[in-house]
Amino acid sequence: MKLAVVGGGSTYTPELIDGFARLRASLPITELVLVDPAADRLELVGGLARRIFAKQGHPGRVTTTSDLDRGIDGASAVLLQLRIGGQAARNEDETWPLECGCVGQETTGAGGLAKALRTVPVVLDIADRVRRANPGAWIIDFTNPVGIVTRALLSHGHRAVGLCNVAIGFQRRFARLLGVPYEKVALDHAGLNHLTWIRAVRLEGEDVLPKLLAEHADALATDLKLPADLLIQLGVVPSYYLRYFYAHDQMVREQQAKPSRAAQVAEIERQLLDMYADPDLDEKPALLGRRGGAYYSEAAVALASSLLNDTGDIQVVNTLNNSTLPFLPDDAVIEVPATITARGPEPRPVAPLRPLYAGLVAHVSAYEDLALEAALKGGEQRVFEALLAHPLVGQVDLARGLTDRLLAHNRHHLEWA
Numbered sequence: 001m002k003l004a005v006v007g008g009g010s011t012y013t014p015e016l017i018d019g020f021a022r023l024r025a026s027l028p029i030t031e032l033v034l035v036d037p038a039a040d041r042l043e044l045v046g047g048l049a050r051r052i053f054a055k056q057g058h059p060g061r062v063t064t065t066s067d068l069d070r071g072i073d074g075a076s077a078v079l080l081q082l083r084i085g086g087q088a089a090r091n092e093d094e095t096w097p098l099e100c101g102c103v104g105q106e107t108t109g110a111g112g113l114a115k116a117l118r119t120v121p122v123v124l125d126i127a128d129r130v131r132r133a134n135p136g137a138w139i140i141d142f143t144n145p146v147g148i149v150t151r152a153l154l155s156h157g158h159r160a161v162g163l164c165n166v167a168i169g170f171q172r173r174f175a176r177l178l179g180v181p182y183e184k185v186a187l188d189h190a191g192l193n194h195l196t197w198i199r200a201v202r203l204e205g206e207d208v209l210p211k212l213l214a215e216h217a218d219a220l221a222t223d224l225k226l227p228a229d230l231l232i233q234l235g236v237v238p239s240y241y242l243r244y245f246y247a248h249d250q251m252v253r254e255q256q257a258k259p260s261r262a263a264q265v266a267e268i269e270r271q272l273l274d275m276y277a278d279p280d281l282d283e284k285p286a287l288l289g290r291r292g293g294a295y296y297s298e299a300a301v302a303l304a305s306s307l308l309n310d311t312g313d314i315q316v317v318n319t320l321n322n323s324t325l326p327f328l329p330d331d332a333v334i335e336v337p338a339t340i341t342a343r344g345p346e347p348r349p350v351a352p353l354r355p356l357y358a359g360l361v362a363h364v365s366a367y368e369d370l371a372l373e374a375a376l377k378g379g380e381q382r383v384f385e386a387l388l389a390h391p392l393v394g395q396v397d398l399a400r401g402l403t404d405r406l407l408a409h410n411r412h413h414l415e416w417a
Contacts, residue, residue, distance in 0.1 A: 001029050003304065004072045006126060007081040007143075008034025008064065009041035011272040012293055014284040016079070017049040019297020021056040026305045029060040035071035042066065044276040051282035068126065073133050077304045080126065080149075081142045084118040085413055087269065091262035094255070096405045100398055103244045103251050104260065107144045107194055109392040110402040113371050113383070116148045117406075118413040120375035123149055127158045138307045140300060141318075147193035148368050150318045151333040152375065161345055162318025163303055164193055164335065166239050168295045174201050177216055178208065186314070186337075190325070190350050191361050192368070193318050193335045194241035199351070210235070225251075234356075245360065248392060265291065306340035314338065319345040327358055332365045363391045378416030380407065 003020075005013060013034060020029055034049065036042040046064035053062055065071045072078050083090065093111030094104040103109050123143060130137050139160040143149050150162030167189045175182035180203060188200035201209040213220075213232055221228035225243045244251055268291055275285050299315070306313055314337050321332040324347040328334065338345035353361065367389045374382035383406060388399040411417040 001027070001308065002031040002033065002075045003027075003029050003077050003079065004033040004035055004075040005079045005081065006035045006068065006071070007083070009036030009038045009045050010081055010083070011041075011045070011269045011276070012081065012288070012291055012296075013045045014048055014052065014276070015288055015291075015293060016297045016300060017052045017062075018284045019301050020060075021053055021058045023298070023301040024058050024060070027301045027308075029058075031061045031063060033071045033075070034062070034064045035066070035068055036064075037066050039066050041273065044273055047279070048276045048281060051279075052284070055282040069129060069133065072126075072130050072137070075130075075134060075137055076308055077138045077140060078126075078130050079140045079142065079300060079304075080123060082119060082122065083143075084115075084122055087262050087266040089115075089118065089410075089413070091260050091266070092409045094260040094262050096409055097402060098252060098256050099405065100401045101252060102398060102402065103248055103392060104255050105241075105244055106262070107146075108241060108244055109390060110387060110406060112145050113374070113386055113390070114406050114410050116145050116371050117375050117383070118410060119143060119145075119149060120152045120372065121415075124152055124156060127153055127156065127160065131158060138304070140303055140307075142296065142300070145193065146318050147333050147335070148371050148375070150193075151331070151368060151372055154320055154333065155331065155372070159344065161303060161307070161340075162193065162333065162335075163296075163299055164316075164318065165293055165296045165299055166194070166196065166241075167198075167316035167335070168299045170198055170237065172295055174208075174212060177212060178203060187316065188337075188351065189316050190336050190353060191239070191334070191357065192364055193333070194239060195245075195361060195364050196239045196335055197242075197353075197357055198237040199235075209237070213237075244392065303340065307342065307344070310342035312339055312341050314348065315340050315345075317345050319347060322347065324350050325353065325358075325361065327362055328365050332368075360391065363389075367391070378414065383407065 042064045049062045090106050093106045093114050097104040097110040105111050141150050141162045146162040153160035171185050172182050175185045186202045187198050189198050200207040217228040217231050224240045316337050318335050321328045321334045322330050337348045370386040370389050374386050384403045387393045387402050
C-alpha cells in the first residue's frame with residue numbers, strides 16, 4: 001500500500017510518521033512518499049522519517065520528491081497538509097485583522113478567509129491530478145480551514161474526507177480523566193469544523209458528561225479559555241475555537257498584547273529543523289508537542305485504515321450534511337460522528353441542536369458558502385460579502401476595512417487580484 005503526504009516537508013510530519021510506525025498493523029504501508037517543493041526541509045524531514053521507521057522496525061520504504069505527479073502516482077490515499085505562504089502568511093492572517101479590532105486567527109474570521117482564498121485553488125489542482133493518476137484514491141484533508149477546503153473538494157466530485165484533531169483530543173482527555181481506555185468513550189460531537197459542541201460523553205452507554213463537568217470544569221475551562229461556570233451553565237464542552245466567538249473582545253486584547261502564534265511556531269520550527277538535522281535523532285522530539293496537532297497521527301491512521309479496509313467503525317470527520325442537520329443544505333460540510341467504509345463516511349443520526357448552537361452553525365455555514373464562492377471565482381465584491389456575512393465581522397465599515405487589508409496582503413497569492 002502506497003500513501004502520499006502532500007506538504008510532507010512540514011515540521012509536523014514526524015508526528016504522522018510516528019503514528020504510521022506505531023500503528024502499522026492497522027495500516028500496513030509499503031511505501032510512504034513525502035511530497036514538498038521545499039527540497040531542503042524535505043530531506044531533513046525525510047531523513048528523520050526513515051530513522052523513525054527503522055527504529056520501530058517498520059518494513060515500509062520512505063521516499064521524498066518535489067514532483068507532485070510522481071509522488072501521488074499509484075497512491076491509495078493522499079494526505080493534504082498544506083500552508084500556502086508558510087508561517088509568514090499565517091503571521092499576516094493573525095495580525096492585520098487586529099488593526100480593525102477583529103480577532104486574528106488563521107482558520108476563522110478574516111484571517112481564515114484569507115487562508116481559504118490562497119488554499120482552495122491549490123488544493124483543487126492537486127485533487128484533479130490525484131484523480132487523473134488514480135481515480136480510486138482517497139484524499140484526506142488536514143489543510144485548514146478544513147470545512148471550506150473539504151467543501152471545495154466534495155463540490156468538485158473528489159473522493160475526500162476532512163479531518164480535525166479536536167474530537168479525538170477531547171476523547172483522549174476524557175478517557176484519561178475517567179481512567180478508562182479511550183475506545184470505550186464516545187462523543188456526541190456536532191457542528192462545523194472548529195465550531196462544535198460536545199453534548200454528551202458516553203461510557204458504555206451512560207452519559208458521564210455531567211460528572212466530568214462537576215469534577216473537572218475548572219481544568220477544562222482553563223484549556224478552553226472560557227469561564228468554568230459557562231460550561232456548567234450550558235452543560236456542554238465547546239470546541240476551543242468557540243472562545244473567538246464567546247469572548248471575542250477579550251481574545252483581541254490578548255492577541256494585541258503578545259506576539260502572534262505564527263511567530264511562536266516559526267521559532268519552534270527553526271529549533272525542530274535543527275534537531276531533525278541530527279543523524280542520531282530517531283524519534284519525534286518532545287518539542288514537537290508544542291507545535292500543535294496532538295493525536296492527528298492516530299486520527300489519520302484510523303481514517304485511512306477504515307476507508308481502505310472497509311471497517312465500518314465510527315469516527316468524527318468532516319463530510320457532506322445530506323440532511324443530518326436539517327436546517328443546513330445537503331451540500332454543506334459538517335463535523336459529526338460517521339460510519340466509515342470503503343464508500344466513504346455516512347453521518348450518524350444527530351440529536352437536534354438547540355437554537356443557541358444551530359443559529360451560529362447556520363450563520364457560519366452561510367459564510368462558508370460565500371467564502372467558497374470567493375475562493376473559486378475571485379473578486380473584491382465576493383470577498384466583501386463573505387466578510388460581511390461572518391458573525392465575527394458583520395458590519396459594513398469593518399468588512400470594507402478588512403477587505404482592503406486582505407487583498408493588500410494576499411495579492412501575490414491570488415491570480416485574480
